[in-house]
Amino acid sequence: MQAYGDLVQRYQEVALRTALVVGADAQEAEDAAQEAFVKAYRALGRFRHGAPFRPWLLRIVANEARNRRRSAGRRAGLAVRVAEDRPSIDAAPSPEAAVLARETRSSLLEAMGRLGGDDRLVLAYRYFFELSEAEMADALGVPRGTVKSRLSRAMSRLRTSFGEAVQ
Amino acid sequence: MTERSDRNRTVDERLRAMSDDELGAELSALGRTLAWPPTPAMASMVTARLERRRSAWRRFGQSLFGRPARRALVLALIALLVVAGIAGALGLGLPGIRILFGPSASPSLSVQSPSPSGSGPVGSPSASPLGGAALGLGRRVTLEEAQSAVDFAILQPRVPGLAAPDEIWLEGAGHDGVVSLVWLAHGGQAAPGTNVRMLLTQFRGEVDPGLFTKVLEPGTILEAVQVGGDRGFWITGTLHQVVVRIPNGDVRGDTVRLAGNVLLWTQGPLTLRLETTDGRDQAVEIGNSVR
Numbered sequence: 001m002q003a004y005g006d007l008v009q010r011y012q013e014v015a016l017r018t019a020l021v022v023g024a025d026a027q028e029a030e031d032a033a034q035e036a037f038v039k040a041y042r043a044l045g046r047f048r049h050g051a052p053f054r055p056w057l058l059r060i061v062a063n064e065a066r067n068r069r070r071s072a073g074r075r076a077g078l079a080v081r082v083a084e085d086r087p088s089i090d091a092a093p094s095p096e097a098a099v100l101a102r103e104t105r106s107s108l109l110e111a112m113g114r115l116g117g118d119d120r121l122v123l124a125y126r127y128f129f130e131l132s133e134a135e136m137a138d139a140l141g142v143p144r145g146t147v148k149s150r151l152s153r154a155m156s157r158l159r160t161s162f163g164e165a166v167q
Numbered sequence: 168m169t170e171r172s173d174r175n176r177t178v179d180e181r182l183r184a185m186s187d188d189e190l191g192a193e194l195s196a197l198g199r200t201l202a203w204p205p206t207p208a209m210a211s212m213v214t215a216r217l218e219r220r221r222s223a224w225r226r227f228g229q230s231l232f233g234r235p236a237r238r239a240l241v242l243a244l245i246a247l248l249v250v251a252g253i254a255g256a257l258g259l260g261l262p263g264i265r266i267l268f269g270p271s272a273s274p275s276l277s278v279q280s281p282s283p284s285g286s287g288p289v290g291s292p293s294a295s296p297l298g299g300a301a302l303g304l305g306r307r308v309t310l311e312e313a314q315s316a317v318d319f320a321i322l323q324p325r326v327p328g329l330a331a332p333d334e335i336w337l338e339g340a341g342h343d344g345v346v347s348l349v350w351l352a353h354g355g356q357a358a359p360g361t362n363v364r365m366l367l368t369q370f371r372g373e374v375d376p377g378l379f380t381k382v383l384e385p386g387t388i389l390e391a392v393q394v395g396g397d398r399g400f401w402i403t404g405t406l407h408q409v410v411v412r413i414p415n416g417d418v419r420g421d422t423v424r425l426a427g428n429v430l431l432w433t434q435g436p437l438t439l440r441l442e443t444t445d446g447r448d449q450a451v452e453i454g455n456s457v458r
Binding site: 029155 | 174175176178179180181182183185187190191193194195196197198200201202203204206207208209210211212213214216217220410412413417418
């Protein structure tokens with residue numbers, strides 16, 4: 001069990017964040033992540049030949065989180081906020097630039113919050129968690145050639161959701 | 168307030184006008200500044216959940232198999248369900264289940280992903296597996312091609328009397344490459360359903376007993392052995408899958424190809440798996456000679 005405990009420790013953060021991206025609240029996300037680790041452990045024997053663990057786990061996490069969100073009957077929000085600015089000594093931006101950067105991040109995050117959980121997941125895999133295209137294909141359960149079109153579609157929807165009123 | 172709304176509109180318009188690359192760069196920057204909720208340590212909670220499930224199953228098993236008469240009835244029912252399931256799969260051609268007929272007398276059930284082309288030696292009694300081609304080992308290459316494709320030195324057994332491998336197969340490349348050496352039976356004892364006598368698979372990785380023993384099925388016999396001065400395992404029974412730790416700390420699943428005995432060990436940065444129709448002592452002797 002120690003070896004699996006090491007794996008849990010290694011991936012618990014990305015698992016929890018994936019569940020949050022799908023739209024689970026903090027409590028559901030933690031429950032979904034833990035349940036996904038349990039299911040992954042029990043299914044280790046069916047682990048596909050040559051497959052890396054992380055995308056396989058994330059696929060289980062996303063399903064668990066989706067199920068919890070649907071059972072709760074909520075729309076897919078995003079329970080994350082932008083961190084306060086941390087001033088850096090070597091590259092302190094001008095006050096105007098700092099305000100613009102903060103507002104850009106806020107607008108982006110609000111637009112992400114308005115997206116459906118699946119579009120948000122595609123963007124988060126690529127830009128927040130920096131999964132490779134192959135890992136994204138595994139994590140999303142789609143052929144590798146489909147990843148680019150999913151990403152492009154999610155980008156288009158993100159673009160149209162800028163400035164929309166919060167539902 | 169109005170000034171802020173105007174500014175927000177400007178920001179939204181600027182974002183909307185960005186190319187995918189520019190928007191991607193902004194998303195990456197956002198990702199680095201998000202304040203995610205803190206992640207609790209989950210290992211002990213996951214272990215507790217697993218323990219609870221295990222106990223629940225144990226209690227369920229005890230209640231099912233509590234008395235001899237009830238046990239006999241339950242076993243008969245399970246047997247009936249298994250037979251019905253196989254018959255159903257045969258009759259209905261369920262997706263994902265294919266019946267592979269090899270040279271051996273009995274058909275074997277194998278779960279596979281559906282083939283997009285629908286071709287291959289599936290469901291045809293006349294189709295005879297040919298060397299490594301029937302084992303899904305990647306693509307057939309020469310030893311030189313394999314060696315130039317992977318970033319480790321390919322190891323080979325050096326036992327007197329053992330010829331060079333008949334076939335070399337390669338899956339992936341570089342750090343993630345998997346090289347398989349195949350020895351055909353040449354009329355000798357072949358693994359069931361194949362004409363292969365021995366298969367030596369090697370890739371970067373480490374045998375982690377904690378993970379690897381997890382996937383062993385009931386009836387599998389595991390024996391610790393020394394191979395080339397390192398710890399190894401001699402496995403007999405119904406082993407289908409090994410799980411090993413790869414260099415980046417991740418794990419990967421690896422399917423055992425021959426329904427025979429398996430010698431599994433780590434040598435330097437490599438995990439080696441010898442699947443053979445030979446017995447333990449001969450397998451260990453072959454393993455010891457690998458360099």
